[in-house]
Amino acid sequence: MSDDLIVARNPDPDSSLPYLVRVPLGPSGIVIKARETWPRESKVYCHRAAEWPEDAEILERHPVRSCTRRGPAIDLVLDRARQNRSQLVLTQARGREVIFWQSPSTAKQARPGVHLPTARAAGQVLEIVVDSGEKYPYAFGHQQATTTRRRLDAGDYAVELDGVVVAAVERKSLPDLAASLLSGRLTYALSDLAALPRAALVVEDRYSRMFKLEHVSGARVAEALAQAQVRFPSVPIVFCETRPLAQEWTYRWLGACLAELSAAAATRDVEDSFASAGDVAPARQRARAADVRAWARDQGLDVSDHGRIPAEILRRYESEQAAGSDGQQP
Template sequence: MHADFVIARNPEPGSTLPYLLWVPLGRDGLVLKARETWPRTSKVYCHRTEGWPPDATVLERVPVRSCSRRGPAIDLVLDRGRENRSQIVLTRARGREMIFWQSPTTTKQARPKVALPTRRATGQVLEIVVDIREKYPYRFSHQQATTVRRRLPAGDYAVEVDGEVVAAVERKSLGDLAASLTTGRLTYALAELAALPRAAVVVEERYSRIFRLEHVSGGVVAEALAEAQARFPAVPVMFAETRPLAEEWTYRFLGAARAELAAHALTAAGADLLLPQGGAAPEPAPPSPAEVRAWARARGIAVADRGRIPAAVVRAYLGR
């Protein structure tokens, strides 16, 4: 049962959770009571239980392709063609543990209150550190972000937690990418990026343009890129069609990475899978535009009645 995902009938009489799940995570695995055998139409409520009862009737046993913990979520991939991907989310509500089992078909519906990365950049003003060696850096003027210039140990753009870089993005033009691949410089850059909790490379061009380079063989560059990705799989390379799209992707990646790592930090101290009772206090909610405008006008700072508030005003409000 160690390498399989197992579904069985719950032998406990009168239980409102009639099924048992064996999740092969960690040395002892995770045993859950569940309301359904798969999250098909909505997320399934589960409850942790101790040990696997010897009289449980096994209904299904499926080999597991991968099972890994990422922050408050367990990603489970089964070795079968259909209904093979799901996620078990552990959170807390009203002082007790809540567990929900969801699949790709149910994630668009209502989720439990849990800090998981989404397509939005954490829902707050993001402070991005820009390496001082960037000659023409992204300004993030169209995003809810502020920037500071500082020398970074790796990458061109980064976010920090408690003064430590936790995620970084290396920016490349297509010509720079080709040159760094053929000379081997990118290997050293990827090694530095791989040492961070989260990192990526963004290229300001389409992948197809590799095969239209004038001074180097596209096949050589594509082969070198594939070898670099195989060697450093934890550092993805993203091709964006234009510089503005590359800037937008960088902003989204850094925000999502910071949110995921913050969620992971809240649960990392727990023994096995038990979420900690305490932990760091959540970050305050971002200020509303009305709050910032009222604060600015009270201090004689001119701001428009509508539209985006200048980043300098937001930065001043946050540092009050």
């Protein structure tokens, strides 16, 4: 099964989308119809295709470095130096699904808009669970949020999806951060946070003030902090200068997590909902120019010693080579 991005001609003459694109997502790849072969100058409108034709006329084939789905967005990176990054975004317009194919040169990072079975944080009141061990918790009085208090297994503030904690934030003052780093307590807290789908640690101070702490070496704290960040890369540590800013960041970050994870849950099986591309023949190795010229002369065809070989001669050569390899006996 090919892991290439493959562009073929749409065999439907009545379609306004002249290309079929096979995206290597999932076990068999998915198929979309597209207006262009790549989002070079503007977003490309796409739509689901019914199937990948068995006799597809392949126009382009590009090796893919990575193809990853993140909720309703599919990030696609080709294995080439330029025009290699793009994103397919599944969204809603006037009550129906549409797909836009965009690249960094045509649009900013996508903010997919999908109808979700669970509430999104954006535009709604966020329900935040506050750990009952917090002595002076954030009240979120200036944000659209309600709070409930109970014991959390990890973090001080969390949001839930379908009754399960999916994102949490650990809050630290700078002295508390330094003490927990040097004692090793923070290692255990970060380990618990890393087990969640999303987690972060917010510090109510500036990073520079770490080197002005009394009775403790700022260099030791900075070294321990760097080691913790390397050991637990999935848990970002954010310095927010003041307590109000840390509260605001916590609110925004938890809301973004809930929106992203809700979108991911709503589109968990999106690959299965597309038409499968099935098995696609691998690209044949490009013929050596010297071999083609030698073959052409044996056939009595006129070919120059240098420069580009005519496309018709290349097609005839590759067709004969393919026929010969298919007829070989094992």
